[in-house]
Amino acid sequence: MDFEQPRSEWQFTATKWHSIADKEKFARHYIGFVQARCPFQKFHEWFYNRLMHMYMHIAHYNRVGFYETWCDTPEKRLAFLRRHLEYECVGDPVWTWSDVERTLQGWIAESGILREYEFEASVARREQTICLARAAMRELSDDDVVRLLQDRNAPPVAANGTEERGTVAQRLRGEQAPLFHL
Numbered sequence: 001m002d003f004e005q006p007r008s009e010w011q012f013t014a015t016k017w018h019s020i021a022d023k024e025k026f027a028r029h030y031i032g033f034v035q036a037r038c039p040f041q042k043f044h045e046w047f048y049n050r051l052m053h054m055y056m057h058i059a060h061y062n063r064v065g066f067y068e069t070w071c072d073t074p075e076k077r078l079a080f081l082r083r084h085l086e087y088e089c090v091g092d093p094v095w096t097w098s099d100v101e102r103t104l105q106g107w108i109a110e111s112g113i114l115r116e117y118e119f120e121a122s123v124a125r126r127e128q129t130i131c132l133a134r135a136a137m138r139e140l141s142d143d144d145v146v147r148l149l150q151d152r153n154a155p156p157v158a159a160n161g162t163e164e165r166g167t168v169a170q171r172l173r174g175e176q177a178p179l180f181h182l
Contacts, residue, residue: 012100013093023100026050030104034081034113037120038071054097055087074124078117081108 012023026047033042048063060066070080084101085108093099108114137145 010103012103015093015095015097018097023097026097027100027103031107034108038077038080040067040071043067043071050097054101055084074117074121078114078121081114081117084108085114 010020010024010027012020012027014020014023029042029044029047030051033039033047036042043063045063048066051057052060052066057066057070060069070076085105087101087105089098089101089105090096091098137148140148
């Protein structure tokens with residue numbers, strides 16, 4: 001979905017209270033906000049006031065509370081986008097912003113932005129896990145760490161009770177390697 005298209009191709013419908021230009025302004029800002037990874041500096045009051053009434057976002061007391069609930073970590077931003085993509089848009093565009101919701105759902109689905117957010121959330125989870133593991137290892141005595149490393153590097157035992165050849169150290173993968181590096 002190309003948002004550089006002429007306005008007539010967007011097919012927004014004016015409501016009694018909002019013009020097509022209002023809907024277009026919101027849609028363009030939403031896309032810029034999401035592409036910029038939801039910075040608070042772009043989470044303007046006018047944008048919050050419209051967004052909190054869309055995609056069944058309710059029960060937020062203020063802009064900061066909404067932002068902290070949906071936008072301040074990669075995992076929350078991913079949940080934010082997934083909610084918008086999976087939401088069943090209801091209502092007549094003459095009375096609601098359901099046409100904007102549907103259009104933005106199309107953009108989320110077609111743009112590939114969801115995959116980018118999924119990757120960023122998985123990287124953040126991995127980094128958090130590594131930090132927690134390092135902190136936990138600092139709490140252990142040196143003897144316990146050595147014992148963990150020995151257990152980690154011991155040859156695996158096969159189902160028949162014999163040791164398999166090769167060491168686990170040769171098979172350490174990605175983020176696990178730094179955890180066991182002395």
